[in-house]
Amino acid sequence: MRHTLSAIQKYILLVLSLFPVSGAYAAVQPADPDLIPEARAVLNYLESVYGQKTLSGISGTKNAEAIRQECGKDPAIIAIDLSGWNSPTWGKTYTPVVQGYINAVKAAWEKGSIVSMQFHWKHPLKPDGTAWVGKHGNSPPSGPYDMAAATKPGTSERKAFMVDFAKHADYLQQLADARIPVLWRPFHEIDGGWFWWTDKEQPENTAEMWRVMFNYLVKERKLHNLIWVYSAALHPNAKGKDVAQVDYRKRFYPGHTYVANPRRIRIRKPGTLCDRLPQTKCWPCVNVKRFRIRT
Numbered sequence: 001m002r003h004t005l006s007a008i009q010k011y012i013l014l015v016l017s018l019f020p021v022s023g024a025y026a027a028v029q030p031a032d033p034d035l036i037p038e039a040r041a042v043l044n045y046l047e048s049v050y051g052q053k054t055l056s057g058i059s060g061t062k063n064a065e066a067i068r069q070e071c072g073k074d075p076a077i078i079a080i081d082l083s084g085w086n087s088p089t090w091g092k093t094y095t096p097v098v099q100g101y102i103n104a105v106k107a108a109w110e111k112g113s114i115v116s117m118q119f120h121w122k123h124p125l126k127p128d129g130t131a132w133v134g135k136h137g138n139s140p141p142s143g144p145y146d147m148a149a150a151t152k153p154g155t156s157e158r159k160a161f162m163v164d165f166a167k168h169a170d171y172l173q174q175l176a177d178a179r180i181p182v183l184w185r186p187f188h189e190i191d192g193g194w195f196w197w198t199d200k201e202q203p204e205n206t207a208e209m210w211r212v213m214f215n216y217l218v219k220e221r222k223l224h225n226l227i228w229v230y231s232a233a234l235h236p237n238a239k240g241k242d243v244a245q246v247d248y249r250k251r252f253y254p255g256h257t258y259v260a261n262p263r264r265i266r267i268r269k270p271g272t273l274c275d276r277l278p279q280t281k282c283w284p285c286v287n288v289k290r291f292r293i294r295t
Contacts, residue, residue, distance in 0.1 A: 031228045031260045032218050039181035039225050042114060043260065057116070061104045064113075077183070078113045080104050082168055083120040087139075088127035090167065102171050109180045116183040116229070119168070123196050124160040131195050145196040147205035151212075165213065169221055176223040184226040186213055191252045192233030203251035210254040227260045 030043060049055070057077025058064045064078045080101050084094035105115050122142075123129035129142035136142075149157040175182055187197045187210055199205040217223045232249060253259075 031214070031258050032224055032226065034218075034222075034224045035227070036179055036181070036224050038179050039227055042181045042183075043227060055114070057113070061108075064108070074108070074111045074113050076114060077116055078108045079116040079118060080108070081120055082117055082171065083122060083131065085120070085122075087122075087129075089122050089164065090127070098168070098171050102174050105175055105180060105182065106178060114183065115180065116185060118185045118188040118231070121164075121168075121195075121197070124164040125157070133194055133196055133198075142196060144199075147197065147199040147209060148202060151205050151208045161209070161212075162216070165216065169217060169223070172217070172223055172226070173221065176225045180225060182226050183229050185229045185231045186210065188231040189233035190231060191249045198252075203248070206252050207254045211258055214254070214258045228258060230254075230259045 030040065035043075046055075055076040057075040057079065058067055059079040061078070061080065064075050068074055082098065082101060084090075084097040086093040086097060088094070105117065108115050120131040122131055123145060125145070126142050130136045130139045132139075132142060133144050134141045145161075146157050149155045150161050152158060172182075187195075187206065189195060190198065190206060190210075191203065192198060193200055197206055197209065214228065217226060230253065232252075
């Protein structure tokens with residue numbers, strides 16, 4: 001089957017053909033100074049539509065397929081997970097799920113979508129746990145993680161964190177080798193408190209572990225295809241509750257040098273398609289979460 005390039009991919013190819021030298025992208029500063037040209041072109045595209053367009057997308061391959069069936073088009077952005085979900089972590093039913101997601105990222109990019117990846121990272125010290133501190137579905141509470149201990153090299157918390165992260169990085173390596181840009185959202189909903197990586201008492205510990213992840217993937221593993229996107233848990237409709245906690249929430253932020261172009265890329269998760277969009281053939285009423293990159 002002959003593949004037809006999406007408008008986004010045509011733009012990216014145009015940028016790559018006109019500006020093959022990395023210095024041409026100086027106007028868009030990534031967190032990773034060695035970001036590959038393909039990923040820099042994605043950033044350049046987002047810069048080009050800033051203030052003019054909103055790119056709509058979907059979370060999950062099944063949801064993307066539902067949109068494709070109705071619209072005849074693939075979403076501009078598709079969000080895919082890195083977690084294998086199943087217990088125990090790295091058991092025989094976990095690994096195939098992770099590889100399946102990596103294959104899905106490759107397929108989505110080939111079809112013309114920009115790919116975003118979040119990571120519902122299961123508790124590193126609990127192979128039968130989840131990403132959630134409290135009860136999630138039929139799974140019992142996993143509890144918090146000692147992020148203060150994780151910041152200290154040599155501790156059991158730091159070792160478990162890095163061993164598990166390194167195994168997942170092996171799968172991200174496949175995307176780097178394929179030169180596929182990824183809007184990478186580690187520690188998503190970073191300040192929400194429902195995931196184990198949120199240190200409510202000392203947010204700076206969570207911020208520090210973001211920097212640890214960045215240094216490992218970028219400087220040690222040299223995965224230069226990742227566009228680092230900060231994802232807060234602030235809900236705009238919370239009647240000012242979250243706004244009043246801005247100073248507290250700022251403490252989770254790892255710093256501009258660890259986030260790609262923070263003024264330009266903001267991902268929102270506003271709810272279901274039915275809540276936000278008119279009922280037309282191209283936007284069916286389906287109970288799925290929508291991710292939007294606000295430009």
